[in-house]
Amino acid sequence: MIDGIKNFFNQMIAPAASSPEAASQHALHVATAALLLEMMRMDNSVTAAETATVAGALQTRFGLTAQEVDTLLALAAEEARQATDYFQFTSLINKNFSREQKIQVVEYLWQVAFADGHLDAHEQHFMRKIADLLYISHADYVAAKQRARQQV
Numbered sequence: 001m002i003d004g005i006k007n008f009f010n011q012m013i014a015p016a017a018s019s020p021e022a023a024s025q026h027a028l029h030v031a032t033a034a035l036l037l038e039m040m041r042m043d044n045s046v047t048a049a050e051t052a053t054v055a056g057a058l059q060t061r062f063g064l065t066a067q068e069v070d071t072l073l074a075l076a077a078e079e080a081r082q083a084t085d086y087f088q089f090t091s092l093i094n095k096n097f098s099r100e101q102k103i104q105v106v107e108y109l110w111q112v113a114f115a116d117g118h119l120d121a122h123e124q125h126f127m128r129k130i131a132d133l134l135y136i137s138h139a140d141y142v143a144a145k146q147r148a149r150q151q152v
Contacts, residue, residue, distance in 0.1 A: 028096050029062050031089035032105060033076035035130060038086070039112040043120035053115040057108040090133035102134045103144055110148030117152075 040050045058069045113123040131141045
């Protein structure tokens with residue numbers, strides 16, 4: 001797993017930005033992707049619409065190519081499988097993202113939840129848990145949900 005992260009960093013991130021910040025940015029990419037993947041799996045069925053929504057969110061948020069997104073999703077899936085909780089992901093996001101950026105992550109999560117046309121109770125529970133871990137206010141949580149619902 002560590003070799004996979006190093007390879008992704010060396011091939012995709014390091015050439016574009018060879019600073020100490022690049023390593024933390026990569027970890028942030030993986031953390032965000034892992035949360036999006038977890039949302040996609042919450043209702044026990046992964047649809048093409050959800051997969052496309054996750055890929056689009058990662059391309060939009062981080063400016064990655066389709067190949068970089070595929071690699072990032074593979075790494076994030078492995079990290080999510082090995083994770084014992086969501087704190088390791090949300091703590092990275094809390095340390096590195098502004099309030100507005102965290103709200104955007106919540107909106108992306110809502111977009112994934114709505115992508116299959118059905119909002120499952122497990123998806124709602126996951127959203128509330130992640131919003132709490134990201135210290136998102138209830139008003140911002142509801143506003144992000146409404147924006148995401150309008151985009152469907």
